[in-house]
Amino acid sequence: MPSPFASQVKWNADGLVPAVVQDARDGRVLMLAWMNAESLALTLQTGYTHFWSRSRRELWKKGATSGNLQRVTELRLDCDGDTIVAKVEQDGPACHTGSPTCFFWVADGAGALREAPEAAPLGGVLDRVYQVIEARRAAADPSASYVARLFAKGRDGILKKIAEEAGEVLLAAKGGDPDAVTREVADLLFHTLVAMADAGVRPDDVAAELARRFGTSGIDEKANRQKG
Structure with missing residues (x-):
C-alpha cells in the first residue's frame, strides 16, 4: 500500500x-x-x-x-x-x-554558457567547520589539535581568544585593507564557532534566530529583549 x-x-x-x-x-x-x-x-x-x-x-x-x-x-x-x-x-x-x-x-x-566557479555559501561552510570542531573536541588530544588545545584551556581561555580576534578585526577594518579584514573576520568566526560548540549552540540555532528577526527593526528587537 x-x-x-x-x-x-x-x-x-x-x-x-x-x-x-x-x-x-x-x-x-x-x-x-x-x-x-x-x-x-x-x-x-x-x-x-x-x-x-x-x-x-x-x-x-x-x-x-x-x-x-x-x-x-x-x-x-x-x-x-x-x-x-x-x-x-x-x-x-x-x-x-x-x-x-x-x-x-x-x-x-x-x-x-560559461562554467561558473562554485562559491561556497557561508552557511554551508560554517556548518562544516562546526562539524570539524566537534570532531576535534571529541578527539581531545591537545598535542595534535589546535581546537583540542582551546577546549583544554576551558571557557575563559576560549572567550579570551575571541576578544583577541575581535580586536584584530577592529584594527583591520580601521586600516581599510579588504584582504586583511577578510582574514581577521574568518579567524573571529572560527573562534566564535568554538565558543558556540562549548555552549552547545549549533549554527542552525543562530540561523533560526536571524530568520526570526527578518522584518523586525533593530530598535524593536532591543526593546523586546529589555522587556524580557
Missing part, C-alpha cells in the same frame, strides 16, 4: 516523477533525478535518496558506489503533485564530475 505522500504524487505516463535535490544546509540545488513508486518508497523507508535510471532501467541509490550519499531531511511535493523536492545532507560532491552541484553552467547576457 502506498504511503500517504506517494498517494498524492501525480506520476507521468512512464510512472515517474522528477525529484529536485536541494542541500538542506545552504539551499543550493544539487541535482535533478527521477523517482518511481519503488524508489520513492525506498527513500522514505531508508532515509537516503533512491532514484530510477531511465537509461539503465534500474533502481539506484545515490552514493552507493561513490560514497557520496544523500541523507534526506525532508521531502516536499509541489502544488500540482508532479514534482518532488528532496532536502538532503550531502556527503561529498553531488555531481559525477566532482562538482558540488550538477548545475554549474551559467548563461551570460548573450545566452552563451
Whole structure:
C-alpha cells in the first residue's frame, strides 16, 4: 500500500516523477533525478535518496558506489503533485564530475554558457567547520589539535581568544585593507564557532534566530529583549 505522500504524487505516463535535490544546509540545488513508486518508497523507508535510471532501467541509490550519499531531511511535493523536492545532507560532491552541484553552467547576457566557479555559501561552510570542531573536541588530544588545545584551556581561555580576534578585526577594518579584514573576520568566526560548540549552540540555532528577526527593526528587537 502506498504511503500517504506517494498517494498524492501525480506520476507521468512512464510512472515517474522528477525529484529536485536541494542541500538542506545552504539551499543550493544539487541535482535533478527521477523517482518511481519503488524508489520513492525506498527513500522514505531508508532515509537516503533512491532514484530510477531511465537509461539503465534500474533502481539506484545515490552514493552507493561513490560514497557520496544523500541523507534526506525532508521531502516536499509541489502544488500540482508532479514534482518532488528532496532536502538532503550531502556527503561529498553531488555531481559525477566532482562538482558540488550538477548545475554549474551559467548563461551570460548573450545566452552563451560559461562554467561558473562554485562559491561556497557561508552557511554551508560554517556548518562544516562546526562539524570539524566537534570532531576535534571529541578527539581531545591537545598535542595534535589546535581546537583540542582551546577546549583544554576551558571557557575563559576560549572567550579570551575571541576578544583577541575581535580586536584584530577592529584594527583591520580601521586600516581599510579588504584582504586583511577578510582574514581577521574568518579567524573571529572560527573562534566564535568554538565558543558556540562549548555552549552547545549549533549554527542552525543562530540561523533560526536571524530568520526570526527578518522584518523586525533593530530598535524593536532591543526593546523586546529589555522587556524580557
